[in-house]
Amino acid sequence: MNDKRCKVSTAILENKIYAMGGFDGHFHLKSAECYDPETNQWDLIAPMNKIRSHAKATTLNGKIYICGGFDAEEHLSTAEVYNPNTDQWSMIAPMLKQCGDVGVIAYGDLVYAVGGFDGVNILSSAEAYNPANNSWNEIASMLRPRSSFGIEVLEDLLYVIGGFSGFVTTFEAEYYDRRTNEWYGVHNMNIHRRALECCILPGLRNVRDYAPSRDKNST
Template identity: 80%
Template sequence: MPFNITFIMFVQIYICGGYTGEEFLFTAEVYNKDTDQWSMIAPMLSRRSGVGVIAYGDLVYAVGGSDGVTRLHSAEAYNPANNSWTEIASMFSPRTNFGIEVLEDLLYVTGGFNGFRTTFEAEYYDRKTNEWYGVHNMNIHRSALDCCILPGLPNIRDYAASRDTFYREGVRRALSDSSL
């Protein structure tokens, strides 16, 4: 069964890279809802599985992943207008299976697996400068995560419990459910 990363851009869904169970892929496809058709688009510059894919501006970005040999810190951008991929600046840290999101016109990546361990590192990309910048690390090492933007919340920290709160509540629940 193939594993693919998808992202919806306007009325189209982009599928980039993935893994067939035997091969790490650099192929990409687009689904057009209006025509109910899948079409191959230009292949990515690198094979990528566990890649982060997101629309940012008028491009589709494929970030990180694994080529089957190593975790990647490279990234590339697809331009639907001319059906081509362009290499962009590389992240500081190689990673697969990480969160990716755009906030206030900056592309953020969070967590993931760097080939040796799950990471709590985060960084962001600014398309205006074609550079990556460091972000304060998360509190918990995370891999195989997703993230999302909640519009209208002035400060997410006001709505999220701390790691220690989750731990304490988990211990309380475990003790109360115990047959001891």
């Protein structure tokens, strides 16, 4: 990459990988860049409006949304959106909570921001952003507070996995169903993990040979 980055935010849009913000060992960053696998090249794009590490990003309707984070002085409630057609970042409505190490994911037609650390407390709260009216609305809180966790959407359910509870690194997982606005517990991981990432690998033919059954009595 063009910049050293840890606590960086990443997203995939139109077959390119975007890396935004982070910490280079000396400074918290607002620079951003994208990787094109066809050219094997990283190119700088417009910098964000705000310095942010410990933020998270997602893509929705051809744009990248980045939320929260830390700017070396405080945890942030700000959020912004990137339009690749204009190479421009625009501020959107701030979140209801300020938080770093937050989970951010597109789910349905909304952007969800879940959990995180507000500078004092680990959060269980969650909220959803609607681009149609530029507003955040609170949703049901998670069963457990967590920061620095993995987040993904699978089979139209939003999963959060592992993370830091404020006291220990956890192996617990849960999912959110937008149809019921409720969280539900799922099978724990085998290993306690924080600062992890999750991804979806579709089309694995032998996945059932390695996945625990949802029904312990099932064959």
